[in-house]
Amino acid sequence: MRRALALCLLALLTVSAGCTSLFGPGEVPDQQLNENATYDDLWEEEAGVYIDVGTDSYRAVYDLGENRTSLDVYGRTGFGLERPLDISGLRYRYQNGTVITPANSSNFTVDQGREELNITVPEPNGSLAFSAPKPGKSFTVPAFIEGVSYEAALPPATDAAVPLLSNVNPSPSATFEEDGRTHIRWDSVSRDVSVRYYLDRDLLIFGSIAGVLTIAGIAGAVYYLRQIRALERRREEVALDVNREE
Template identity: 45%
Template structure:
């Protein structure tokens, strides 16, 4: 094997590894993370309930007659990857909660498959996942009703500062937290961008400042125009000679 071919193979291997398609596979599930003790709100009527905090979110999904669920994330380019989760649990319909372990999880390059404690079982599956920023996006793993609670002080009432997809939601405010509810979500993903209350005051202040600066600039411009007009009058540049009395036209010989 010559040197050029060897370098080509090395470059190809690097590209494959960076794209998340390494021949080594996706690795093993993190048993310690899956076993973390996380408290969930099981008393919910929605098919999907998501509680978003500053650094993480907790999600509870209702499942009926299912044996497993696939969990994954999708980036801006549409590339899928296994979801990074913690505190994986399953609640049976009778209220019994079971901690799921790494033995119940199978990873592929694109998705995480979580197997439930029994075949064709009904109940709720819950997990937690890290997050940051003032936005949230997640595929819709189940159909039906959704309930999403935003972090404290987060708001979506001003469209220029916020965006919620899909539309057709109801928003309620309780204990300084906004909850968005959909009766039926038929989209492939939820996407929410919000602002904080202090951002609204900051935005309003910037708008007022811009108006003041714009008004001041207009006044200054008008004053400059008036000063120029006064100077023209002082030096006689504004004398109108179109109606001079006694104007007999051009001198003799040029008529």
């Protein structure tokens, strides 16, 4: 009886703790969606999707085009499963330049499902912007809109040029410097954009370590070469002594 009661209690606690995963996650707080954010420096960028990468988050602006009035956004778990993206500072910009928050319009809404957020905007021909967190010196942005150009501006004093320290996937169409920042551009994207980059000082540290290891390797090779030559000389001396005794 006690065992059955304990099992029932455990099941109840499990269901209570996991109700979010069973019935779907809660809605994104309005305060989070409407929090202060500015995208004035990003609205006019030419890329269909522009990603401004910061230290622990990024800002993204999406040109929705002529026929799109909604966008499904999601992130990925460590197992590659889709999950609702943790966005904040949501904004919509009309074609005439007017910028609104969800609090400004009943037609600007966010519905959260088990795997994604569905963002509905008042009308097509506008742009959508939001901020999202990212881990460390990397970020991954799913291709919410396919077949358009993407551009990512890395943080100042960072780069993604050395393969051992970085990775850019898919392969970029172009990489260039602008205003002291590395920009990566893809002319057309049909799958997740993933970038791992490094700080400029990381390259100096890596170069210093590589230099020390190279010097140590050369010194070791010289040492062993000298040892081998010394053994060869001793062998020759022993051979001469044997010949003399004979």
